[in-house]
Amino acid sequence: MAVSVVVETLEGAGSALSGEEPYRAFTGIDGIELWHWPVSKRTERGAKMHAKLAVADRSVLLITSANLTQSGVGKNIEAGLLIRGGTVPQRTAEHVDALRASGDLARLR
Numbered sequence: 001m002a003v004s005v006v007v008e009t010l011e012g013a014g015s016a017l018s019g020e021e022p023y024r025a026f027t028g029i030d031g032i033e034l035w036h037w038p039v040s041k042r043t044e045r046g047a048k049m050h051a052k053l054a055v056a057d058r059s060v061l062l063i064t065s066a067n068l069t070q071s072g073v074g075k076n077i078e079a080g081l082l083i084r085g086g087t088v089p090q091r092t093a094e095h096v097d098a099l100r101a102s103g104d105l106a107r108l109r
Helices: 010-016 022-026 070-074 088-102
Strands: 003-006 032-036 053-056 060-064 080-084
Touching (some): 053 088, 060 088, 080 088
Antiparallel strands (some): 053 060
């Protein structure tokens, strides 16, 4: 089973991120498909990839405010919601699938 990860790029983040490309955190992990929201597909200048969610087996969904940055992990107050079952995890996975199918999300590697 493939795992799809959608990440922001340094280009997409503008000055909000610095350092290495965020997708490099996933380099060397087998079975991961990396996706991003190309700047050319963003209808508003300065729009950012800000969603933080994870869907497992289309039946479990985690939605969180947490950024995987030093500030997000080390000094901010963050919150999340875990949903098990129901239609929301399935519908969320279908939405991400639709974004990939339409080309709004593009494959990084």
